[in-house]
Amino acid sequence: MQTSSPAGRPGRPRNAAADTAILAATRQALVELGWSRLTLGDVATRAGVAKTTLYRRWSGKHELVVDAVAELFDELELPDRGSLAADTEGVVLQFAAILARPEAKSGLMAVVAESTRDDALRERIRTSIVERQKRLVLQGRTRAQARGELPPEADPEVAARTADLIFDMVAGAVVHRTLVSAEPADEEWVRGFTRVLLLGLAASA
Amino acid sequence: MQTSSPAGRPGRPRNAAADTAILAATRQALVELGWSRLTLGDVATRAGVAKTTLYRRWSGKHELVVDAVAELFDELELPDRGSLAADTEGVVLQFAAILARPEAKSGLMAVVAESTRDDALRERIRTSIVERQKRLVLQGRTRAQARGELPPEADPEVAARTADLIFDMVAGAVVHRTLVSAEPADEEWVRGFTRVLLLGLAASA
DNA sequence: GAGCTTTCGCTACGAGTCGTAGCGTAATGG
DNA sequence: CCATTACGCTACGACTCGTAGCGAAAGCTC
Known part of the structure; x- marks a missing residue:
């Protein structure tokens, strides 16, 4: 647009x-x-x-589909469920519900694939889809720090890098589960995912 | 083929x-x-x-590209670096190096996108690309359990679910970092990722 | 209202790709 | 020698792309 x-x-x-x-x-x-x-x-x-x-x-198919898919993510919100684990589960379930829709599945990966050779398209995806999601990660971390669940970040640079890492881990896992493994990211899966994310692989067994 | x-x-x-x-x-x-x-x-x-x-x-463009890209993953191996963390870092770096290549970037996501509407194509991707990667996760877990870094799994069903979860988290994070965030999954990023994966979000700060 | 500007629907078009058919030829096994 | 399959080549209809040109519609300013 x-x-x-x-x-x-x-x-x-x-x-x-x-x-x-x-x-x-x-x-x-x-x-x-x-x-x-x-x-x-x-x-x-x-x-x-x-x-x-x-x-x-x-200008073409790519831009049109980016805009059409971007509207699907408008409904994403960070619920306040009282704890970092519960908040994470809530937002991941929302994200999974959007990704489960066929119009998101078939469109999103295709434009991402094309964005590897088209910087303008990648920028469009970033601003209209990715940033909207990443904002939730930042909100969640801030809220968790206010609750005392996470230590406050002294260095803003380190904080930004950590937020990027968390975002890639959350979004990546849900996308991979849904599109590559082709299995639903249902409540059971999300619980297990959140446990590993927060507690780590060793402690979660 | x-x-x-x-x-x-x-x-x-x-x-x-x-x-x-x-x-x-x-x-x-x-x-x-x-x-x-x-x-x-x-x-x-x-x-x-x-x-x-x-x-x-x-039969068409999709199948051809799947086979062409699949060969890129032949070189994947699980190195023995002495600890679960070091092994994880090693295999993730290998995976990242493959994904950094332009022929993998542009081809892989495109066929995954198309596979959401083509069961035969998804099966082809699964057997020739995904299973080859997942095998490394299973090997790594077995080795870590032998070392005593992870507790042995009693229920094979639970073990399989956990392995699937880990696989989606690892592969998903690297793919998202490389293709969506369009940032390199370099050594520094992989170290941070491994720390969060093994120790959890809270403990890793 | 007159005049200007932009949008819209429609038709038509060249260019490019797809996937297949048909042909003659090459290479192998019985 | 002969059946069978693979190969290179050409040609083809069908389809999509993205654009150009046209007349009409809908707004603004004077």
Whole structure:
């Protein structure tokens, strides 16, 4: 989605409803067809717009799918369940529920794959999807430190590195469980995961 | 790669060197073009074979890339460095080194994305890539139990679930770090990761 | 209202890829 | 020698891509 026209720009304004319709149509097409068989002409037909309209707003399949999938993560929130372990389990379960949806599965990995050769696409993914998730990790750590469950971080640089590490471990594990192992990240799995994450491999046995 | 013709089958045998050339050409094309721009016609030209020959051996782009990428993981081994932590660091560094290669990056995620809608493809990935990695986790756990670093598992069912969990945590974290966060899984990162994995989040600070 | 600007739907188009068919030839075993 | 399979090559229809051009619609400013 490029910069819209909020200010008094001359000319006919864009149909805002079309954006919504196009993104919804994209997700529907992802469910029915998957990434590889999804075509922009098909999406345009589903959304009830002309193919040229779609190309005026998105430069291609990749950007469109990033935006369509990003909206799925809007609902992510950090619940306050009273302890770091419970908070972690709650947010991981939310994340897992989103990833379980077919439109997320087929779309997310495809754009990540393409982002390895497209810096602009990676930046788009980072700002509209990844950062939104990482924010929850930072919130959770701050809250846990306030509770005294985690020691306060003196060095902000070390704190940032640790947060990045935790984020990669949490998001990576759920993604791998869901997409590669193709098993559900259900409550039982999340409990085991949280135990290892917080207590370590040796202590959790 | 489908079943070759080792037994005395009539007719002209397949050129075994062509398989090697095609897979190498596929990896080269992945490096230069990435997944989306890789075409089978181009791979055939690079390998010096006719496009029809390629289609006689692989049913499509997905299967071909799975086989091409799978060979990258052949070199994975579990080093014996004397302790669970050191062994873990060693194998994770190997895994990270493979994932850092562009042909692995662009190819692996793409086929995983497609496998969410193609059971046969997922099975092919599982047997030729994933199981080979998971074996290392099992070896590492057995060795650590022999050393007394981990308690022996009484229930084989629980042991299998734990091994799956560890595998998803290790592989997922490295993949996420490399492909999504787009940062190198270097020695420093691996040390921090291993510490959290073995000791837990609280104890590792 | 007049005039300007931008969007929209539609059609058409060249370019590129896909996967297959058909052909003649090469290589192996019985 | 002959059946059988693999190979290289060419050609093909079908499909998707991304763009161009057109007339009409919808907003703004004067």
